[in-house]
Amino acid sequence: MTTAHATATRRFTSAFTEEKITDAAIYLLALGGFYITYQTLYQVALTNGFPPDQAVVVGALADLAILAYSRKAVQEVQQGRSAWGIRLIVAALSMATVALQLRAAWPHPTALGQHALPAVVWITGLEMMLRGKLRAAKAARRQALIDAGLRPAPLAKLRLSEWILSPWPTFLVWRIMNLRSATADTAKAHLARTWTKTAPMPASWTVTVPAVLATVPPFKTLERPRFALPAATAAAAPAPVAPLPTIKHTDGTEATPQEVTAFLGALPAAPGKGRSKAEARVYQDAVQQIADEHTIMCTGTLIARLLDVSPGYVSQLKHVTI
Template sequence: MSAPGIRTRLARADWDKILTDGAIYALALGGFYVAFKTLYALALAVGATADEAVVLSSLADIAILAYSRKAVREVKAGRSAWGIRLIVAGFSLATVALQLRSAWPHPVAVGFHALPPLVWITGHEMMLRGELRDAKKQLREREIEAGLRPAPLPRLRRTWWILDPYHTFIVWRLTKLWEKPADYVIRTEATKRQNDGKDIPRAWQSALHEPEPESEGEGEDQPGSEGLRLRTLNGEYAAPDACASFLQALQPVPEKDAHNRRSNDVTDAFVHQAQTLGHRFGLDITGVALAKILDVDPATISRSQARIRAAASKTLTSTP
């Protein structure tokens, strides 16, 4: 596959982000110029030669720019990089202090010397926070798709917390423990209360009056459920025909026992067979997709994949 051309790259570029980051570094250049002039004059005042003054006054700005780019790289990888960010802020504040000393005690001169570096520090930190937020969001989405963490559940309504905090806390707690939607928890708890002859809280009434959604076992524990979306090995969504062909070739989903469980061997065999078959069809069978097919939590699929990898590694090491 050929690399995208210049026009394609320009069309895909996030121009809002490019212009914003460019404006921040334009502010940095302005601050660097003011800092250079101030540090150059201070270096000459303490007896440095002209060449030495140029070098000394450039070191601080070069260090700030170098550590700034290092912080951006770390943040884009999903790391907070607080140490590097503090170094950037420390060097910047040091130049601010020297400029304030040079301009003191004239208030207008102090303002002109302090404004560029302070604006740079604020804009740079805002840019890093935005990059870190986007990187963590992408990492979280990849982990959810791979089945390494459960998908986020819809939040409870704020009015429930205000009008009925006690029963809302019960629902919130059970959604976290069971990793089920609030509607499922409310219907389950309401049924228990009815059987025990207790009143149903008013905050739950709206959920009970809504049409009951399809149970999770319907259409999900059988291959070919309409809600299942698969991706190709290139990361793009697969065509519906390819998904249907894969689901038809997939062996039937193993039945659960009386305790609504499957043995590890049965689960591992199905997961291995599904992933192998998916590669033949050019599909990336993620943990979320397998969890949907088997009607289990994604964490169950993650443990199964770990067992499969451990068994494969053990087989390779034991082979003479």
């Protein structure tokens, strides 16, 4: 566990440091652009008759507005919102300052490029930073919904070579995977049962499918994928064909196999198929309590697989009163 924790900490620290360095570099570009813009706007204000003390304020207002709105855009994006309105305001203000700088540098080509470059670099860097933070925020929100059982986990993708070399069988596999939430090997096994009677299965499947055929039930009984149950009920339950999700500690580190075994061994027997939602809720609370004792992160996906139900069923249990 110490090695896994150290590795996870090192990866997180590395990613965190790289992100902060990139953000700091973008803001350094902004400071350089703001200084040049301030000098230009200050000279324009003096030319238009502003006294020096007011020219300082006029020169700083545009840069302060751009900085304030850009920070607001970053805050909105970190919460998973695109904030297009605020980003357009920042771009419009930046373009306005560029226009004033180009007017001051006209008509010298070199001066035009030098005045436009800082603002263009700043806008480009800001958009890159916002897009990266927005992708990260959406991914975190999507994963939180998956862990809470409010959104199905993404299915594994089939290889491109399978689509190219055997498109129709691969489409049938993909269809079963999406309709039944089955794994690729499970879908291939069910199709292979039919094909072995009428036509040979694709040659690329002969490596993995025969071993899966012995453990996968016939297609007509596959209402949903079977998941691993706790050790207390494993003997009485049918053999699972899909493993438990990755079990992690509350600090985000992955639990070792020994810790997973100890946690599953401490779980009570899951209620049977004829259970009520109240019984399922009691079982969920018991698993949550044991998970807290073992510092295990108890997600909706884990509860769903222990109860052998869909994640949507688990999301309904929070409304059940005991």
